[in-house]
Amino acid sequence: METQKSYEVQTTGTLYLVPTPIGNLGDMTFRAVEVLKEVDWIASEDTRNTRKLLTHFDILTQQLSFHEHNTQERIPQLIAMLESGESIAQVSDAGMPSISDPGHELVQACIEASIPVVPLPGANAGITALIASGLTPQPFTFIGFLKRKKKDQRAQWKALEQKEETMIFYESPYRLKETIENLAAVLGEERRVVICRELTKRYEEFVRGNAKDVLEWLNQKTVKGEICLLVEGNQNPEAVVEKEPFPEDLKEHVEIVMQEEDVSSKDAIKQVAKLRNRKKQEVYQAYHEI
Structure with missing residues (x-):
């Protein structure tokens, strides 16, 4: 178990998860712009794409690339920077970080290292x-x-x-x-x-x-x-019928499978052994009362 007080004085830096517009630049929040200006680094999914956003809002913060192809290499570097006291804002190309975009692994790594993770609300295509x-x-x-x-x-x-x-x-x-x-x-x-x-x-x-x-x-x-x-969800879902537990007697179980699935005793024995995670020989002996 761990707890996080996001705005208490920290000995480490903070990871901010900053949403960006999904299309209309007017959907950028004042707080998002402020955080991107104040952090030491911006970890961007595509630095070229994010550069357009930063230029539009006169944000001069330096960027680091952070995408699906360099995640394992970059995370230790970002954690080291955060532990040294530098703060980082993580952004995806559009919308909320971590939703179908890189970020989840970085969040996990920060939590394990007791580094605060602060999410900002903002644009999200699914909810919109x-x-x-x-x-x-x-x-x-x-x-x-x-x-x-x-x-x-x-x-x-x-x-x-x-x-x-x-x-x-x-x-x-x-x-x-x-x-x-x-x-x-x-x-x-x-x-x-x-x-x-x-x-x-x-x-x-x-x-x-x-x-x-x-x-x-x-x-x-x-x-x-x-x-x-x-x-749309299913408006007329079928009732889920709970399966009866396996009969205690192995021979009875084999006979049930033979009847319900119209298979030979040999095939039924194989199925029962697999279903019950038992040795086939054990089921065979029980069925033939050996």
């Missing part, structure tokens, strides 16, 4: 999309990016099929059509979805409808820009 989607805003589940391969993604949709809460995803515009096709195939064509495109930017657009209608719309469009996809 949710409140304008028209879908039930609470409860909701943030999933992030889906698996890319068709088979894997359909298995993922299947695992999410019974969820009753609104689900939030990020998706590439180039994979969006296939994603909706997979969704419709598994969750059904009537499941309501909302495509939120280019949030806070000039070409912001919301497409609301069931999976079938949205898919027809996608067949006629070339979609570009940043995409946030929201999916």
Whole structure:
């Protein structure tokens, strides 16, 4: 267990998690600008991209690159700087750090080293999309990016099929059509979805409808820009039937498997052994009463 008093006098520096605009620079907060000016370093996902933001707000603080490809190398360096008393602001290219962006591992490392981690509130694409989607805003589940391969993604949709809460995803515009096709195939064509495109930017657009209608719309469009996809939760979830515990008698269990799955005693013995983490020979002897 550990506790953190964020604003007590510290012997170390502080890691600030600073959100940046997801499109419109006007969404930068006064506090975010102030922190970026006051810290010793800014750890940026892309220093070139962040430079544009810093220039716009006349922020002169020096940057260090911190992205998914140099995380393991950079974290010890950042921890050493923080332990020496320097403060660091971590930013991603857009929105909140650590959400589908680098940062989580750095936060964990700071907590382990008893270095304060101070989050700032600000822009977030998922929540911004949710409140304008028209879908039930609470409860909701943030999933992030889906698996890319068709088979894997359909298995993922299947695992999410019974969820009753609104689900939030990020998706590439180039994979969006296939994603909706997979969704419709598994969750059904009537499941309501909302495509939120280019949030806070000039070409912001919301497409609301069931999976079938949205898919027809996608067949006629070339979609570009940043995409946030929201999916309605299951309004009629199936009741979860609790499985009966295994029968105490191994022979009885083998007979049940043979009957329910219409398999031979040999195959049933293999299944029972695997299900119960028992040796096949042990199940075989019990079944044949050896």
